[in-house]
Amino acid sequence: MRSTLVLAVCALVVCGALAGATAVASAASASAGMHGNHLSVDPQVTSDGTVVVETAFTLRPGFVVLRADDGGEPGEPVGHTAVRGGEFLRDVPVAVNESTWSEWDGNRTLWAVLHRDDGDGEFDLADDRAMTDRNPAARARLSVRRGEGEGADRVLAADAQFQPIGGTGVTVRRVDLSADGYVAVESLDGEVVGTQRLPAGTHSNVTVVLDESFVADQSDRFRVRAVAYHDDGDGLFDPSDRRVTAGGQSVGTSFTLEKGEEEDGSIINTPAGTPIPSETPTGTATVTATATATAPAETPTDSATTTESSESGPGFGVVAALVALLAVAFVARRRL
Numbered sequence: 001m002r003s004t005l006v007l008a009v010c011a012l013v014v015c016g017a018l019a020g021a022t023a024v025a026s027a028a029s030a031s032a033g034m035h036g037n038h039l040s041v042d043p044q045v046t047s048d049g050t051v052v053v054e055t056a057f058t059l060r061p062g063f064v065v066l067r068a069d070d071g072g073e074p075g076e077p078v079g080h081t082a083v084r085g086g087e088f089l090r091d092v093p094v095a096v097n098e099s100t101w102s103e104w105d106g107n108r109t110l111w112a113v114l115h116r117d118d119g120d121g122e123f124d125l126a127d128d129r130a131m132t133d134r135n136p137a138a139r140a141r142l143s144v145r146r147g148e149g150e151g152a153d154r155v156l157a158a159d160a161q162f163q164p165i166g167g168t169g170v171t172v173r174r175v176d177l178s179a180d181g182y183v184a185v186e187s188l189d190g191e192v193v194g195t196q197r198l199p200a201g202t203h204s205n206v207t208v209v210l211d212e213s214f215v216a217d218q219s220d221r222f223r224v225r226a227v228a229y230h231d232d233g234d235g236l237f238d239p240s241d242r243r244v245t246a247g248g249q250s251v252g253t254s255f256t257l258e259k260g261e262e263e264d265g266s267i268i269n270t271p272a273g274t275p276i277p278s279e280t281p282t283g284t285a286t287v288t289a290t291a292t293a294t295a296p297a298e299t300p301t302d303s304a305t306t307t308e309s310s311e312s313g314p315g316f317g318v319v320a321a322l323v324a325l326l327a328v329a330f331v332a333r334r335r336l
Contacts, residue, residue: 143247
């Protein structure tokens with residue numbers, strides 16, 4: 001009887017350990033699977049040839065490559081930057097080659113494309129293949145206009161997750177304006193539901209109060225678009241203020257809001273990993289590109305859903321020891 005009880009207990013412990021190891025492996029797989037190789041980028045205006053890719057994720061080290069448009073497909077490279085694997089990146093600056101930028105005039109169409117690194121750390125179009133063979137989201141087309149003066153016009157607010165709000169205000173992560181103007185939040189049908197006036201410059205964590213009735217009419221999750229405007233000089237947002245465009249497209253970005261609890265009377269729309277400032281940021285705050293890890297540091301394959309088992313994986317040592325214990329108990333029972 002006693003030996004039978006020992007066997008039963010050992011069996012239960014082994015099953016529990018196996019279940020725990022499976023859960024850990026599944027969690028790791030899900031964390032990696034949340035992000036396939038992808039990037040997002042929107043129309044923008046730049047005076048120095050810097051294009052800012054809004055979000056990027058790659059399962060392995062590689063490059064964000066700017067490529068000229070060739071009949072609606074990515075053509076020759078015109079700029080690139082290296083990116084780490086396994087990290088969700090925001091606001092990645094990529095410089096257009098000086099030779100290309102010196103001949104740039106007006107609007108052009110570019111492609112931002114993720115490429116694998118073949119291991120030498122140097123980009124070469126022939127050796128470092130595009131990641132689009134498995135995921136079309138690893139590339140995006142955009143219009144870029146060369147600014148007439150200094151500065152840039154961009155709106156950066158998109159993220160990999162739903163951005164929580166708790167009232168009638170949102171926080172746009174970054175706004176660049178080459179002249180005094182506004183960031184306006186619009187519904188997807190173009191209705192302006194909130195604005196914030198800003199001087200020329202780079203601004204971080206810009207709060208925009210939304211129309212209460214608009215928010216009340218929305219479902220728990222809804223999409224909006226933040227768009228850049230230049231002021232006509234009267235200091236008031238009205239139809240005479242000029243929407244900033246590049247290649248006929250509005251300079252702005254879309255993102256998803258999720259209704260939540262109100263905190264201290266304000267709504268927050270701050271991306272995960274970005275601290276909320278204790279004081280209202282000034283209009284001259286400067287933002288630098290940051291990378292926030294939201295995926296496993298190890299990236300065994302290009303596929304977001306591929307997992308590999310290993311004898312050194314979670315729970316294996318425990319399971320091996322318990323299996324040995326079970327064998328000993330079995331032998332003891334035979335002797336009894």
